[in-house]
Amino acid sequence: MSTIILTGASGFLGNIILSNLFYNSNSDVIAVIRGNNDSSKIYEKAIGYLRDTHRPVIDEYAARFSTIDLQDIFDKKIDLEQLKILDIESVIHAAGSVDYFNEEHLTQININLTSTFINFSKKINAKKFVYISTAYSAGYTNELVTESELPEPDKDPTFYTYSKRKAEAIVATSGIKFLIIRPSIVIGHSKYGLYHGKRYGLYQQWMLLERLFRDSVDDEWHLLAQHYPLNLLHVDTFEESFHWAYNHLPKDSYFNVTSDNDVLPTPRELYKLWFDNTLRPKRVIFYEEYDKLPIAKLSKKQRIFGGLIKTNSEIASFQWKFENTARSYLKKLGMVHVNATLESVEVCQSVFLKQSSNGLNKLKESTTTYENHCISC
Amino acid sequence: MSNAAVAVKNNIDFDGTNYKNLIGFILSNAIAGELVAVKNYTNMATISPDINNVIVFLQEALEEASHARLLQNLAKELDVPVVTHIVEPSWLNIVKYVTECAGNGNILACYMAQDLMLETQAVVLYRIMSGENSIVDEKTSSIAKRILQDELQHLDSGSTYLAKAIKDDEAGFYIELKKTHDKIMPELFRLIRNDCDTLCDEMGVTCGTFSVNDMGSDIDLMKIMALEFYVESMDNIGVKPEFINSLVTNVSGFSENPTSACC
């Protein structure tokens, strides 16, 4: 029996990986956690996800799960010899920070902690290092985002993408066999719509629309939203991709885990999907650039909404093109890849709305007209 | 309808451990905020060149101290666990910043931190504690309503000063506002949460066993209410909407807890 060491198991993607390792492997899993994290909560969350996705849960999972404290790794209190005996199959590094504006935190977690785990992996003779990166680690580039080491772009959307690219480079040059997985924006389950992640990306947008407009509806909306696709990825597609990549991709692989541009919804379609099912304002005007928004004329709530999602909407305003070679290869071997489409996002949105406490979200009276703000003016 | 009946109706047990721990947690933080305000107003009094303002600051400090005492008494009456001194690092960072500004004779930054940022957050806190978007017991609600009136007045007198300051030196005002916002607001937003750094230990309760859901509220909504009122207050002072928006944009990057995103 082999052993896998997993970081970030209390986070969204790390916990999905934990569920998958229980369900799809025979390995023991040692999760590296911070002392203040409750290991039973992490376990329960992973088991809960299996149950919610209608998969059997067996007692054996608990016996295969244990934890070590991150602080003990820093303090060199871990018995490395004992870990060597365990024959560590891999270290899966899913811990990360998405704290966009906190450079110190991003450096500490995304860059320095990756170095820490690379060194740790070497010391315990781990056979493989798996790094959970992001599809946006390429930064702003008009070139195809290849499944290989990335060149420096002219510009990064945020320090976050820079820090993930640096971490990838640390992994790739470490000398350990590696797999770098780059998911795009992960949303709920394609079939069940459930989502256990933090309120980032689309979920942040929905949460803000729900909470901000809890007691009033604006008749006219001005929104930054493009007419080309936003790369969303269902959590089940992420899980399936992880599983197949982990078991079948050759050493030193990169894997862009994304959905296909030709079926993905656009940010404009996503707003329509929301408004059609909720507030139904009278008029919505879409803008191509943030600076064109008539900020001074907007209601307080729309200003707050626009301000809070500015960074994400700007990232969504860029059109990345991703290489899909790894996906094609794995699909030939039998991997199922479910794209995010307007219909499948609607499944997630309706689950979100069902849990909504906002009565206004059930209003469906008026009809909405949609306009595009003139591009050249 | 009796208090108990209302509570049962809304599925909130005012005598339950979770509710009591939550109220204790909120009262402890509110008391800390009041003590911070006492320090800030005292600092501002010592550097104010205008004797009339010195008197106003000292009166405000006195009011904040009496709020702290009201809250302490409330905790005793409700028999909830409470800490009556400042423990959370975020509060200490705020005091440190305002003390530094006062040390440099920078009264404008003190006004921004205390009268705009802390007071708007105090107003939202006492609104929630008085039952706005929440379900609370009658005693808590009535004390919160009483304190709320004072806080609105503090905000009002600060706003008058800041509205004048923006007219006197617009460019200087914006530089100072950005700096103070970057220092104070992340700390204040970090305080709107269910868990704690050291407070739970001192209170003798288990971190993570209660949340604002135990008073029928939610953390996301609280943050949004806090942000809305902050923006409204800046609007009233006359801060440019575009500038307010640039401040709001960076609020989205505030993390609840610097370590929470990892492992």
Ligand SMILES: [Fe+2]
């Ligand atoms: Fe007060």
Ligand SMILES: [Fe+2]
């Ligand atoms: Fe006050």
